[in-house]
Amino acid sequence: MARLKAFTMPKWGIEMSEGTIAEWMVAENQPFAKGTVLTLIETDKITNEVEAEADGRFVRLIAEAGQTYPVGALLAVLSDGGEADPAEIDALVAGFKPVDASFAPDGDETPAAAPPAAPEPVAAAPAAPAIPDGIAISPVARDKAVAAGLDVAGLSGSGRGGRITAQDVDRAISPPAAPTLVGVLPPSPPSPVFATPMARRVAAIHAVALETIAGSGPRGRVRKADVLAAVPAPAPAPVPVAAPAAPAPGEVEVVAMSSMRRTIARRLTEAKQQIPHFYVRRRVRADRLLALRAAVQGQRPSVNDYLVKACALALMEVPQVNIQVHGQEIHRFADADVAVAVATEKGLVTPIVRAADRLSVAEISAAMAGLAQRARAGKLKPEEFTGGSFSLSNLGGFGVEQFDAIINPPQGAILAVGTARPEPIDDDGAIRIVPVLHLSLSCDHRAIDGADGGRFLAALAGLIENPGLL
Amino acid sequence: MAIMTIRDAILQTLHAEMERDPDILLLGEDVVGGNGTAGGPEAIGGIWGTSGGLYAKFGPDRVIDTPISESAIVGAAAGAALAGKRPVAELMFADFVGVSLDQIWNQIAKFRYMFGGKTRCPAVIRLVYGAGMNTAAQHSQSVYAMLTAMPGLKVVLPATPADAKGLLTEALRGDDPVMFFEHKTLYGVKGEVPDGDHRQRFGEARMVREGGDATIVTCGRMVNFSEKAADKLAADGIGCDVIDLRTTSPLDEEAILDSVEATGRLVVVDESPPRCSLAADICALVATKAFSSLKAPPELVTGPHSPIPFARELERAWVPSPQKIEAAVRRVLAAG
Numbered sequence: 001m002a003r004l005k006a007f008t009m010p011k012w013g014i015e016m017s018e019g020t021i022a023e024w025m026v027a028e029n030q031p032f033a034k035g036t037v038l039t040l041i042e043t044d045k046i047t048n049e050v051e052a053e054a055d056g057r058f059v060r061l062i063a064e065a066g067q068t069y070p071v072g073a074l075l076a077v078l079s080d081g082g083e084a085d086p087a088e089i090d091a092l093v094a095g096f097k098p099v100d101a102s103f104a105p106d107g108d109e110t111p112a113a114a115p116p117a118a119p120e121p122v123a124a125a126p127a128a129p130a131i132p133d134g135i136a137i138s139p140v141a142r143d144k145a146v147a148a149g150l151d152v153a154g155l156s157g158s159g160r161g162g163r164i165t166a167q168d169v170d171r172a173i174s175p176p177a178a179p180t181l182v183g184v185l186p187p188s189p190p191s192p193v194f195a196t197p198m199a200r201r202v203a204a205i206h207a208v209a210l211e212t213i214a215g216s217g218p219r220g221r222v223r224k225a226d227v228l229a230a231v232p233a234p235a236p237a238p239v240p241v242a243a244p245a246a247p248a249p250g251e252v253e254v255v256a257m258s259s260m261r262r263t264i265a266r267r268l269t270e271a272k273q274q275i276p277h278f279y280v281r282r283r284v285r286a287d288r289l290l291a292l293r294a295a296v297q298g299q300r301p302s303v304n305d306y307l308v309k310a311c312a313l314a315l316m317e318v319p320q321v322n323i324q325v326h327g328q329e330i331h332r333f334a335d336a337d338v339a340v341a342v343a344t345e346k347g348l349v350t351p352i353v354r355a356a357d358r359l360s361v362a363e364i365s366a367a368m369a370g371l372a373q374r375a376r377a378g379k380l381k382p383e384e385f386t387g388g389s390f391s392l393s394n395l396g397g398f399g400v401e402q403f404d405a406i407i408n409p410p411q412g413a414i415l416a417v418g419t420a421r422p423e424p425i426d427d428d429g430a431i432r433i434v435p436v437l438h439l440s441l442s443c444d445h446r447a448i449d450g451a452d453g454g455r456f457l458a459a460l461a462g463l464i465e466n467p468g469l470l
Numbered sequence: 471m472a473i474m475t476i477r478d479a480i481l482q483t484l485h486a487e488m489e490r491d492p493d494i495l496l497l498g499e500d501v502v503g504g505n506g507t508a509g510g511p512e513a514i515g516g517i518w519g520t521s522g523g524l525y526a527k528f529g530p531d532r533v534i535d536t537p538i539s540e541s542a543i544v545g546a547a548a549g550a551a552l553a554g555k556r557p558v559a560e561l562m563f564a565d566f567v568g569v570s571l572d573q574i575w576n577q578i579a580k581f582r583y584m585f586g587g588k589t590r591c592p593a594v595i596r597l598v599y600g601a602g603m604n605t606a607a608q609h610s611q612s613v614y615a616m617l618t619a620m621p622g623l624k625v626v627l628p629a630t631p632a633d634a635k636g637l638l639t640e641a642l643r644g645d646d647p648v649m650f651f652e653h654k655t656l657y658g659v660k661g662e663v664p665d666g667d668h669r670q671r672f673g674e675a676r677m678v679r680e681g682g683d684a685t686i687v688t689c690g691r692m693v694n695f696s697e698k699a700a701d702k703l704a705a706d707g708i709g710c711d712v713i714d715l716r717t718t719s720p721l722d723e724e725a726i727l728d729s730v731e732a733t734g735r736l737v738v739v740d741e742s743p744p745r746c747s748l749a750a751d752i753c754a755l756v757a758t759k760a761f762s763s764l765k766a767p768p769e770l771v772t773g774p775h776s777p778i779p780f781a782r783e784l785e786r787a788w789v790p791s792p793q794k795i796e797a798a799v800r801r802v803l804a805a806g
Contacts, residue, residue: 014603014654015517046514179765179803182682182733183707197677197713198728217724218673224728295731 002082072098195222214422229290287434301365312336312356337386401437498560503652544570564597579622673720681709699795734765766805
């Protein structure tokens, strides 16, 4: 009985993945001695001889000359010299598994095991058994489990050495909800602008042209926050104004003023004629404010909501501006009741955020959302738009750079805010391009002096530039 | 656009750049291929196939076979770069960079700094790295984390033919030393390559896949594996941002942080042992700069803290696989 062996495609060098049989140099069943050249094999680099490692014979030649085979493929069956039973050869060929069947450079491997499923949350036991000392549990987890009356005996710990951690206890008390999946997103369009991938995606979502944005990242890279800062602020929302029917060419359509329009006209004419306005203007960098806003998770307050809060705090700092003027008297207020100009279909209304200095930005945002909605629906109650100690008018949503507003009597001052526009600023001696807001404060000189206005804008600028204070 | 392998993209870029700039020269072990054999120069060709035809075109002064001494190869490159040349030094196996480490981290990386910016050292060291070819513990390692840790070096790891061309061109046009890592299993990967002049800026990651549920940060061969995992997860409605870093120094921090801020879940895939790895570095970056965005502890998919085994089955178990990446993504999602 002959001993049979597989003769396979050799691997010469780590780059070789296949070889071609150029020629068989010995015939089937022709005995050969050690050192005899058996075959010539070509690779993409060389042609080489394969010599016999020992005396023997090929009992079956499988590979054909001129054909290419992968490394490790069965080329022939060798015997140690004797004849072999064809059935035995067939069995070897059938059972052959390529030992050297190359690596799997594309990582297509059979999975070792299915990924482990999320641990089943253990329901909290109603009773609160004492936790025996023998259980491996962290002190915080122990306290939590005792407080919640949780039986930890059934818990499997995820901590060091299987220790039950506080997180394990939390998870057992309230099993985590399966996350809401966002799923696969379409690829963002390529852009020649130096921007982060996420910035490109956000720009595509909001239809913002990346070319127009000054990047605040290293080497002027446009970041997600830069794009978000360039997205027009949602409030005050540009109200879709019902387009008045266009008059025929050459004709002038005469429309009577509504009573609301007449009131606006009268009050503003009085204000502009009777109040000695003066204006104080200031540029303020808004990059930090916009970044702070961009970092908010969930419901995001508008830029205007932050400005309401900033005005309120600045009014607390400079109470000379937080006033109403009634004839010969100046009324000072303990809280900042900030009136916010809201455009509606019928015209301008100014609902008031009461005591804005005592509200958080989120509370202001919620209050403003309700007020603006009622204002547009024409359902504001009188007490919601009368009074107020200061006004804020923001036309940034329309891309307005800068403007001056008319004071809303009897208030003493109004702040006009434009859009956040990328502009160069002096940043400790370096020139940086960041979003900049143009502020213009209109003051009633009967009650407020230039120094008061200047102090107010300084306080306001300090708050906008350090928005952590808001 | 032409379809070609990474091997051909590198070879063609070397041809094009050496034609463009007579100061570029190539040196390394067996880059001529066949010197000293009966067939003579170029009879066999360099073992990675990335230098074919260069010797015939540019001659012995610009395509130089060196002794088997990484110290000599990198030292010669450092000197040539100081003298105004633009050497490309090929280390046949990145594992042996240790032999030339003083040349790299005390000399090449520091010349510009030590001479007050008055000199430059535009050496490109090409390092062939990575496991998956059954080349055992001394010929399979990914040593990019070690070089990324050295200030003064740029560290580049193309994962596609287009990036191989773009990043190598950028390396050869710049004035700084570049550690150019080529994964040995990726040479045969095919893809589209832009025609003509194509430069890929350093420090700009590539968003390979987009999805809102988890962020996979990776580089090199692991990009391909992460894509496989992401495709698998997509079938279950799980969308992954797959970020191919392309360069680990400079590192595109914004791309990572922006994505994690959106997904809240981070998986870093790194073909190296876990300690002091790129994966650990990126994890630290996210923990310090985007901690509040995280909804689950990050997952690191790396090899174990062990040499890379020779046995094929053990090597496969050592290398992070698409299955391990997929499981890691499912774990960060299961954390609630």
